[in-house]
Amino acid sequence: MLRMEQSEVSVLGYALLGLLQQQNRSGYDLRKIFSTTPMKSFSDSPGSIYPALRRLEQRGLVRSRIQERSGLRRRRLFHLTPAGISELKRWQKQPIVRDDIIRGTGELMLRFSFMDESLGPVESLRFLMAFKAELTAYIPILRGFLEEHGKGIVPSGRLALESGINSYECLLHWARNAIKSYEKG
Helix, strand or coil: CCHHCCCCHHHHHHHHHHHHHCCCEEEEHHHHHHHHHHHHHHCCCHHHHHHHHHHHCCCEEEEEEECCCCCCEEEEEEEEEEHHHHHHHHHHHHCCCCHHHHHHHHHHHHHHHHHHHHHCCCHHHHHHHHHHHHHHHHHHHHHHEEEEEHHHHHHHHHHHHHHHHHHHHHHHHHHHHHHHHHCCC
């Protein structure tokens, strides 16, 4: 059994590391980001954010300090440690595998969203190329399955599969455009 310090960082934990990479923030600041930006897929609940920050702090990935403010309530500011920066980079550099595509691309997009700041544009482009390659390999497999088994699938199932294929094709189109954007500089 892994001790807490050695357990994996959650996707929420990586989102917090990415945001703290941008600037030091309080738990309230982070909650506000999750409630007012497209990062709404993460809970802005204090019951999610503060325990996640504590776990990151216990692992030595973030540190906090109390910020005194005249006439205002004190607040605890969190910042990344060198270990936190290393862990964020390690997570972002993981190779993209088929299972990442199958399980959903949300975590991949989260990795990518903070990449320029932590790894730079060369690594961001490398990530996009790998993403494109995995999509390019996977879409024909899905199309082949649909061609071979489509007539035997109930209409709702067939349409759901077609929707999934279309979604992957849209991501592939996006990846190609994103690559062009990086290549233009």
